[in-house]
Amino acid sequence: MKVTLTANGSEVAAEVEDRTLLVHFLRDAAGLTATNVGCDTSSCGACTVLLDGRSVKSCTVLAAQADGGEITTVEGLAAPDGEMHPVQTAFRAEHALQCGFCTPGMVMAVVSLLAENPDPTEDDVRTALEGNLCRCTGYHNIVRAVLAAASGRRPS
């Protein structure tokens, strides 16, 4: 079937098998390879992207289900001039990554969290990220980065 969606502001159309998963559509048809396939069982969250503004695990969504939708991957977060998104800046400042494999999904889950809850407590952050696994176990710095990104948005 033909799937047409908007990925990071650009329209992408491709003829794919009905069973194509969104993550494979993004990587293979749209060429957006930052989003990783991790566990492939909707547990680890490495494939998290935004579908119409909300975080989803793109290994458990059919490309056909996202037809006509608006997708944001980590490649689409920075401003056109290259200035990083506040969550990306905070991840770098707080050293919230080690091997980096979970990072694209982790960052997108955080963007979705802060859209729903701009002023989370540490507990809120840990609960909201329960669907994203970091096998390096770098959670402390990740949580610190989320809180830093959130506080950076508050008027001082």
Next chain:
Amino acid sequence: MIPAPFTYTRAASVDEALELAVQGGEDAKFLAGGHSLLPLMKLRLAVPETLIDIGRIGELSYIAEQDGHIVIGALTSHDAVARSGLLGSELPLLAHAAGQVGDPQVRHRGTIGGSLAHADPAADLPAVILALGATLVTRGASGSREIPAGDFFLDLFETALRPGELLTEIRIPKPHVTGWSYQKFTKRGIDWAIVGVAVQGGSVTLVNMGSTPLRAGAVERAVAAGSELRDAAAHAAEGTSPPDDLNGGRAYREHLARVLVARGLEEARSRS
């Protein structure tokens, strides 16, 4: 991992979904959020020839008050149920339990109707709607039916839904007794319950203690007869047949059921 090949179709309305189901025959499945079905399809535990995507049928996504009942469209997401102000005040047990399903990403996609129709005995919501005395409203080729929650869950992944019949609405009476509790025991946040307990007033139900959600009838009778809550909870495992798997043996689950029912009854009383 990708599913075996299938034909994808999309319905824009309930009528169209029912029509596509007739055309698809026995090997067609409705696809809502897909968070139960797609993982099973990847593992080849489900191999439908046709998927009927009902995810965009807007008429089935709502939460409203109607004649002393709360009515919820089957395609309402777990996230919408968990965040609903109406449910937070009228059915806090359901709102809280919906917020315990999976993780935020899963709750954005997963739907209440999908979870109930899938009928996983380890899922949170089947036991919750059983405790709440809900009625499930369906539509099929031969018309509409109303099925009490107690008659809906027949066996492991098996419900009273007939082939081609679509769950459209969950209708829940407003509880008379306000005390409630949901106890979910897991090893990790995103896991299914090893054992779970839902309490609403004098109604007590169990998650993952058999092939369907179960009513803890002996506990309910003991509470109604005025037993101490701890004594009533000692009956929690009576009449159950919990699974024996890597997460826990039968005796462990029976013990958990007694402990969690005691906690649930105490928490519910503290809230009434």
